[in-house]
Amino acid sequence: MITTPLVPATGLDREHAHHLMRQMLLVRRFEEKCVELYSATKIRGFLHLYIGQEAVAVGVMQSLLPRDSIVATYREHGHALARGMSARSIMAEMFGKLEGCSRGRGGSMHLFDAETNFYGGNAIVGGGIPLAGGIAMADRMLNRDAVTACFFGEGAMAEGEFHETMNLAELWRLPVIFCCENNMYAMGTALWRSESETNLAVKTAAYEMPSWSVNGMDVLAVEDAVRRAMTLVRSNGPCFIEFQTYRFRAHSMYDPELYREKAEVEEWKEQCPIDTFRTRLYEADLLTDDELQAMEQSVAEEIEDSIAFAEAGTLEPVEELERFVYSEKQS
Amino acid sequence: MGTEMIKMTYRDACREAMRDAMHRDSRVFLMGEDVGMYGGCFAVSRGLLDEFGPERIRDTPLSEGGFVGIGIGAAMNGMRPIVEIMTVNFSLLALDQILNNAATLMHMSGGQFNVPVVIRMATGGGRQLAAQHSHSLEGWYAHIPGIKIVAPGTIEDARGMLLSAIEDPDPVLVFEATALYNMEGEIPADSGAVPLEGARVLREGEDISLVSYGSSIPKTLEAAAALEADGIDAEVLDLRSLRPLDNDAILDTVRKTHRVVIVDEGWKSGSLSAEITARIVEGAFYELDAPVARVCTAEVPIPYARHLEEAALPSVERIVSTVREALGTNG
Numbered sequence: 038m039i040t041t042p043l044v045p046a047t048g049l050d051r052e053h054a055h056h057l058m059r060q061m062l063l064v065r066r067f068e069e070k071c072v073e074l075y076s077a078t079k080i081r082g083f084l085h086l087y088i089g090q091e092a093v094a095v096g097v098m099q100s101l102l103p104r105d106s107i108v109a110t111y112r113e114h115g116h117a118l119a120r121g122m123s124a125r126s127i128m129a130e131m132f133g134k135l136e137g138c139s140r141g142r143g144g145s146m147h148l149f150d151a152e153t154n155f156y157g158g159n160a161i162v163g164g165g166i167p168l169a170g171g172i173a174m175a176d177r178m179l180n181r182d183a184v185t186a187c188f189f190g191e192g193a194m195a196e197g198e199f200h201e202t203m204n205l206a207e208l209w210r211l212p213v214i215f216c217c218e219n220n221m222y223a224m225g226t227a228l229w230r231s232e233s234e235t236n237l238a239v240k241t242a243a244y245e246m247p248s249w250s251v252n253g254m255d256v257l258a259v260e261d262a263v264r265r266a267m268t269l270v271r272s273n274g275p276c277f278i279e280f281q282t283y284r285f286r287a288h289s290m291y292d293p294e295l296y297r298e299k300a301e302v303e304e305w306k307e308q309c310p311i312d313t314f315r316t317r318l319y320e321a322d323l324l325t326d327d328e329l330q331a332m333e334q335s336v337a338e339e340i341e342d343s344i345a346f347a348e349a350g351t352l353e354p355v356e357e358l359e360r361f362v363y364s365e366k367q368s
Numbered sequence: 369m370g371t372e373m374i375k376m377t378y379r380d381a382c383r384e385a386m387r388d389a390m391h392r393d394s395r396v397f398l399m400g401e402d403v404g405m406y407g408g409c410f411a412v413s414r415g416l417l418d419e420f421g422p423e424r425i426r427d428t429p430l431s432e433g434g435f436v437g438i439g440i441g442a443a444m445n446g447m448r449p450i451v452e453i454m455t456v457n458f459s460l461l462a463l464d465q466i467l468n469n470a471a472t473l474m475h476m477s478g479g480q481f482n483v484p485v486v487i488r489m490a491t492g493g494g495r496q497l498a499a500q501h502s503h504s505l506e507g508w509y510a511h512i513p514g515i516k517i518v519a520p521g522t523i524e525d526a527r528g529m530l531l532s533a534i535e536d537p538d539p540v541l542v543f544e545a546t547a548l549y550n551m552e553g554e555i556p557a558d559s560g561a562v563p564l565e566g567a568r569v570l571r572e573g574e575d576i577s578l579v580s581y582g583s584s585i586p587k588t589l590e591a592a593a594a595l596e597a598d599g600i601d602a603e604v605l606d607l608r609s610l611r612p613l614d615n616d617a618i619l620d621t622v623r624k625t626h627r628v629v630i631v632d633e634g635w636k637s638g639s640l641s642a643e644i645t646a647r648i649v650e651g652a653f654y655e656l657d658a659p660v661a662r663v664c665t666a667e668v669p670i671p672y673a674r675h676l677e678e679a680a681l682p683s684v685e686r687i688v689s690t691v692r693e694a695l696g697t698n699g
Contacts, residue, residue: 106443157473157477167441172445173441178447202434205434360516361478
């Protein structure tokens, strides 16, 4: 459990507070709807829910500029929404429709969007991390003042590709912010069962990279940490932040959760990033019941609209199956 | 007026292609283990560091997965990286990046992100480097859609195909034959880029077709010359590109001579030679006057001892005797 005190909301800009709240709500409600649609067999394949971790994606994205890039994992609906990809394009993707952000070729685990520099949705644990290093290297070589945010879970920190990229990123001063979402379990394997050093920031400090841990259940703490990190990354080189968080739902759609106690899940739910933020906003007079209700209403409408869009979407003609294996334009 | 000819080795040809490309396009850079100060394990990049500096001739740590992934990421974000992997055996440490990322990203993103990366590596035996430096896995890589595979067997192609690979919008794996680096010859001074698709008839013949590529090309040509002395007129088809395979050229030569021997330094089981055989059976079965025959590497990890290595690899003698068998002229 996290014992760090929550960052007070006092003094927060009202509009910004609402923006953070709405984004987290959008991610939460969107995924709750996805569960229903999965049961209704509208969505198939794997579906990894982000519920419980919303503060991380939403908090990190606040400091990213349009020219910055994102590499995410297979649990990336939240990152895609928080980056500003439309709920429509994401829902249509999960419906396997041509109007989806990856034309239905990727599904839930492979959301891509060139317009917002969203480089996926990588479903090989650790596999996206070197890509983030390369995207940042290109920005550096082309003299673009841009940063790449690389999201991964703590499970990826046991992979060689993680360590190789950390080493290279620091050696070459690549502008990457390594965002580790430590939700305590790599699928069903607890951190202490898979890492000899469970203090992750201590582990990465060996790469001479500025590394620290942040309460990932507190959107304001995340936002604040990343704001400071961005200054560092833009001017200096990479850094690593461990966001301590928790996934409230199963690893994918269904698992018997033999690896953790129900009581533990319940305890973490008391730190729900949306509930605790709402309480702080109420206390600071930055949010009223009516405003929250209106927010819920507009989120619900946005999601319903995305479902209608996905339902009305088209299936890519089978004749196009073999497109995009190679480029259609040469050079 | 004859074309001006210049003398160079296969190694020089690879280097010249990179030099050319780097002079013409500032997005092109080379990275890999010991490509800079050391001059390259097989001296292919010798001198390039002085010419282009450490940003563009970038030495990497021993992190194949990491730096291949970084090359892929940099390619997705505007650069034209050439990644050198010392030998094909080491490329297995980067197989995740090659197969799960380079080959899939464009398709998975619905055509949004192409990957213009070139991955060069040395392949094949013949230099007593034993079982972890001598294998021929290019046929194995040719199994994978989403990447292009070339294996130049001549000096002209070593230069021209690498030039084309660097300009190509998709990932290209270039397999340079270790055994051919010292091969010297003359090529037209103005010989330029060679298309990445399309086999080439290196020697016209009427009696039998020898289908080969890469390190086996000189041996196959030598065998054809030996057979000529006995009145056997062999055609030699150099595949050059292993993915895509030039189906038409393969079937054309079969229709012409009605007999085929495939010379492939890979192991026979599940090999490129097996794929070519299948295509001949599918497309020209009734043209055959004799069963398709194959000269491949013995099914052992390549041994160190010279006589054992020689016995394992395709040899001129084995090609000649296999041809005689196919023609029914043995003994």
